[in-house]
Amino acid sequence: MKKLFVTGGAYDLATIKFLASLTGKQNPKICFLPTPVGDSEAHINRWFAAAKLLPIQPFVQKVFITSGEQKTSFEETLLQMDAILVTGGNTLNAITLWKAHGIDNILRKAWEKGIVLSGPSAGAICWFDEGLSDSRPIHLTKVEGLHFLKGSMCPHYHTEKERRPILLDWVEKEKIMPGYALDETAGLYFENETLKRVVAQNATDKAYRLTLKGGKVQEEVMAAELLPGE
Template sequence: MLPGNTSPVIINYKLLKLRKIYLAILLFSCCFSGMAQQSGTTAVTRTIFAYGGNYNKQFMRYVIALTKKKDPKICFLPTATGDNANYIIAWYAACEELPMRPYVQRVYVASYTDKKTFEENLLSMDAIVVGGGNTLNMMAIWKAQGIDTVLRKAYNKGIVLAGGSAGSLCWFQGGTTDSRPKDLSIVQGLGFIQTSHCPHYHSEPLRKPLYFENILKGRLSPGYAIDDLAGIVFENEKYVRSVAVDEKSNTYFVSVIDGKVDEKLLTVREILK
């Protein structure tokens, strides 16, 4: 080192130090990325498609699209109708000629005939569609059979969850149901979406006024109301978009503002074909 000429050495030292820091950061990033890939911690999108009424070909095409897979495996859960045979036949008919592989998961089964668990079957699917019917009975059976826990695992795994009527109500905190004699009553859902929900919003006259009353009195939290031929997509528990089969069907967010019920019409982004 020459006296009085230290600047070039200092500059090179600084550059060397920065280079070491850069290489250390790069090495750490590569190691972290490799560990993430080995542990399978890739980003997962949790998706729910809730529609107000029964399934149809338009809704099923949309479920297929949401899986982002070719020829996806889609399983129907007809628990709310007690695994009704006619309902299952109608499901297979709705899936005819669609680019998917339809399955049905019955709950009225026996160990002698069914050699795979509910978890093994459901977690092998690309999407799970829940049918309508008696919501209270369905929720009780799911809890007894552990299917509620399996559906949570499916949701966290990124398997698309869908359904209408009881099959949409189940994903929310709760809502009104016709599962008991005489009057509509409140039922608790799985709570994947932390709001209330009202299916059949305009097709059944008692639904809307009772939904308003329950939200206004605090029995239900603010939430989403859906007409029979409309639906809402949620991703990672957040509202993403509304779709419908026709221009007359809509979705809404119902809340309380200044002590009064507020019904917000949500824009339908797409008319399903």
Template structure:
């Protein structure tokens, strides 16, 4: 089975990206599960997911973690095992990963990825798939967080919308705090297949994705040619 990730810069639910995720599954009416852990299972965020999915030939699901055993009868394993794609939302990356580890969701997602379930998301929902990157999950300043490592590169979301992201990402790569990796503007995404870049996609020509890497004592940034989604 192909192992696939779609990482995009912003955590907003965008119809073209979710349509692309659905096509990545190769299924006619795929089961797509939204995981809003990073936002504390925000109700409005969940509603917006369902609203966008109304426009697509998909079967939408939501995996929430703020639950109790009296009301929640399906295990997380039972939910995730039925999915063709998982879309992770934005929010606090560090807290999300800690909850996933406590609940065993991190292991379930890794297993799902290995069996061919498409993994996708933006912001915290893209950073989590890589080996690490910078996050605003701690007080005072951006700091480094380790991801699940499905993709053995680093990542930087919000590349064009938050002014401190780009220079800090360059600095961390140059010092070796982060490995070489990939950055996405808010309205751009990268499709990975078996750990390699398949293509970059974007909602317009102003938003792009980049390969960012150290070359001696300088950091280089290569724009990845994008397919513009309509």
């Protein structure tokens, strides 16, 4: 079973608990992949601090490493996990580095093996064909993803006010594929590329499906189940 869970921006305790539940394991091994934030030590420290409060085994895989620092391959590390959590940050930079290291292919192997792939923001966009991203200077732009899931992804849909009007306009003009948009704590869970669950931590944050019908963009609010609190 191929499993993928994405959110519009959240990876707090409630989100990580839900991710852990998707593995079907009592004490799952979850690897933090902070490539989009340049392997930020602050983000890594917050990850390990959060993990202390949860029944998980936390790991981290940096990409900014040397052969002296790491004696196992990326593949050996990542394919032994139960879930892999990609951070938000710069989608374009992360995908470029993953492709240079062959990590894009390893992530696909992980997905096909049943390891749950997950992430907020950049960690959500990266799995789709493309997404609306702030990875470049000045303006939001379209970035190409890893093509695990069909269509486009837009995080921070209402938090960042310019995202919604740009996305609706671009879908209608066919400058970006139809797809999904997520508010911060809203999330989508896919099994074998099929959307199975829509979740959120509150009634305010919503998930949207964008389609193009008769040359006009259609924005559908999808019913979401509320996740339990932290």
